[in-house]
Each structure stands twice: as C-alpha cells, then as structure tokens.
Amino acid sequence: MLMVGNLFIFMSFQMLIPTLPPYIKSLGASGLEIGLVTALFSIGAVLSRPFIGYMLEYRTRKPLVLAGAAALLAITIVYPLSSMIFIFLLFRFVHGLAWGFSTTVNGTAAVDVIPKSRLGEGMGYFGLSVTLGMIIAPSLGIYLFGVTSFNNLIYISCALGLIAIGLLAAVRYHTPQSVTNTKKEDLTFSYVGSLVEKSSWYPAFITMIATFGYGSVVTFIVIFGEERGIEQIFLFYLFNAIMASVSRPISGKWFDQKGPKGLIIVCSVLTFSGLWVLSFSHTNAGIAAAGILFGIGFGSLLPTLQSWTLSMTPDNRRGVANGMYFSAIDFGIGLSGIVFGILAQFVETAVLFQISSIFLLIPVVLTLLEEKLSKKEHLVLKENT
Numbered sequence: 001m002l003m004v005g006n007l008f009i010f011m012s013f014q015m016l017i018p019t020l021p022p023y024i025k026s027l028g029a030s031g032l033e034i035g036l037v038t039a040l041f042s043i044g045a046v047l048s049r050p051f052i053g054y055m056l057e058y059r060t061r062k063p064l065v066l067a068g069a070a071a072l073l074a075i076t077i078v079y080p081l082s083s084m085i086f087i088f089l090l091f092r093f094v095h096g097l098a099w100g101f102s103t104t105v106n107g108t109a110a111v112d113v114i115p116k117s118r119l120g121e122g123m124g125y126f127g128l129s130v131t132l133g134m135i136i137a138p139s140l141g142i143y144l145f146g147v148t149s150f151n152n153l154i155y156i157s158c159a160l161g162l163i164a165i166g167l168l169a170a171v172r173y174h175t176p177q178s179v180t181n182t183k184k185e186d187l188t189f190s191y192v193g194s195l196v197e198k199s200s201w202y203p204a205f206i207t208m209i210a211t212f213g214y215g216s217v218v219t220f221i222v223i224f225g226e227e228r229g230i231e232q233i234f235l236f237y238l239f240n241a242i243m244a245s246v247s248r249p250i251s252g253k254w255f256d257q258k259g260p261k262g263l264i265i266v267c268s269v270l271t272f273s274g275l276w277v278l279s280f281s282h283t284n285a286g287i288a289a290a291g292i293l294f295g296i297g298f299g300s301l302l303p304t305l306q307s308w309t310l311s312m313t314p315d316n317r318r319g320v321a322n323g324m325y326f327s328a329i330d331f332g333i334g335l336s337g338i339v340f341g342i343l344a345q346f347v348e349t350a351v352l353f354q355i356s357s358i359f360l361l362i363p364v365v366l367t368l369l370e371e372k373l374s375k376k377e378h379l380v381l382k383e384n385t
Helices: 002-014 020-026 031-055 061-077 085-111 116-147 150-169 191-195 198-228 234-258 261-279 284-311 315-343 349-360 362-384
Strands: none
Touching: 002 061, 002 085, 002 116, 002 150, 020 031, 020 085, 020 198, 031 061, 031 085, 031 191, 031 198, 031 315, 061 085, 061 150, 085 116, 085 315, 116 150, 116 198, 116 234, 116 284, 191 315, 198 261, 198 284, 198 315, 198 349, 198 362, 234 261, 234 284, 261 284, 261 349, 261 362, 284 315, 315 349, 349 362
C-alpha cells in the first residue's frame, strides 16, 4: 500500500515536470529562467531535508507521511494563480520544500519495514513506484499538455494527490525501536549533521553526479521534441517505464547477491548510450530506442545507489541518509538546470544531451576508485592488527 501511495505521489508531481518548462516559456521566460524552474525547486528540497531527517530520528512515521502529502497537494492547487514568472518561480521553491519533506519521510518509512537481508530487492520494488512515477507521469503530462489547458493538467494532478493521501492514510507503519526510544531532548540539531550522513556519503555523491547528467533530459526533453518535430516524444518515457519495470526486480536481486558496484557500472554505461541515441534521434523509433536504453540503465541506477547508501547506514540514521540521498538527486538536477539552462542559449538541445552524457561515465570511475580505496583500507587495518 505504501508503494502504491508513493506511486500516486510521484504521478501527481512528475506529470508536471516536463510541462512546466514549455508553460513558463509561453509566458516569455528566457533559457535561464526555464533552468530556474528546476533549480529553485531543487534548492527548496535540499534546504528542507535536514530538518525532516532530524525529526525522523525521534518521530513516528504516519503523521509525517500524511503531512508531506498534504503539503504537496496544497502547493499544487495554487499553481494556476502564477501568471507572473516571478510568482511561478516562488511557488516552485515552496513546492521544493514540500517535496523534500515528503520524499525523505516516505523513503524512510519504506526501508523501516524491509529486512536488511532483502534490502536491495525490497527497495527495488519500492523504488519501482518512484521510477514508474518518474516515467509514466511525464508521458501523461505531455499528452494532456497538448490536448487540454494547463489548469486542467493541475486539476488532474491534484486528484492523484488526493488518492495518494487516502492510500497513505491506510498504511500500517513501523517505527524502529531505536527511534521510539529516542527523545527529542536527547538530540542536538545540527544542520550539517542532518544533511550529511558520514557513513554513506560516497554513494550519495555518485548519485549527485549521475542526476546532474539526467537533469538535462528532465528540463529539455519536450523542447527537444519541438525542435526536431517529433510529435510522439512521450515514447521516450513510455519505453523507459516498460524497461525499468522489467529490469528493476532483476537488478534488486543482483544487488543482494553480488553487491552494487558491477551493477552501477553497467547501468551507467547503458544510460550514457541512451543519451547519445537520444541526441541523434529524429524519428519515433530513435526516441523509443533511447527510452529502452535509459529505462534499463537509469531505471536501475538510482535504486541501486539508494540501497547502497542505506546498507552503509545505522538504523537510527536512516532518515538522515535517505534525506542526503534525495538531496543529492535534487542538487544534481537543480545544478544541471542552471548550467544547461545557460548553455541552452548557445548550443542546440541535442548537444546538451551529449555534454550531459559525460556525467554518466564519472560514476563508473568513482565506483572503481571506491573499490580500490576499500582494498587499501582493508590492508591498513590488517597491518595494524
């Protein structure tokens, strides 16, 4: 039930992602302002997560889950009031605050009910709700944006948000004993301490690099379709969703049996290839091929990195680690929005995708380096003993 409720949360939110840039462009926004649509949202999400990570160290889950979902619904309702670019960007920042709250709580509530021995598989299935929402909803959003008004798109998004609240209210949550035994008075809030979990920062850093490369797709895929005259650009998201759904359970079991590193390398290379195929696409077939590669690669890359992050984290710090992981995603996408928004004023969208693909090879290098660093640490410990 938590997985389904989270799916509706992501559906409600993600159907707006590819449609907001062309909408604000229709209001007269520049390339930089289009980039700020993503950037300001991400900044808001990053700023809110340390506070909710701190609260998750001593608070039960259900009230926080419902509060996050209600906040997302409230800010979505007011979007039709934003006919001015400045007001629109302000709403995006507030939306980011609510998104950071909700995603951190929901991810932590999920990991609380999964046995550690099946963490990869369990988070793979939960992550499927994230991936399906990120992939199916944009297709729906693009279609609705083309056949109806922006306001109607918002109303449908709100309806999905209401369904999510109903489903999440019916879930039976589990709060770890280490959390229920902790009192607020026993904790000292540190913004940095609630932003970064030292035991698992490395996979979160890799996540930030990977999502920086992904950010160009989020921001410019619809505009790319308009430039190339590709009417069925939603096929990218459709085939992405299908392949992510098929590959996710397999990659989750791979994680539990063999660990994350080989999986990260394979997924990064496939995503890199998908971006290049996308950049050269002029037909529906090319878009579909790019979606297939992207679905297998990126569809398994993020949940693998999340499982790796959580597997390195103590139980009572899962909220902080989850917040750090999602902040890495938002920071990567947000920074990408600014950088590629500036570059978009000088180069074609296809070139943006080619440049961003480089950042999907960096995780390969970082993963290989981590393996070497781990071996060195093991040797040092062995010599000391």
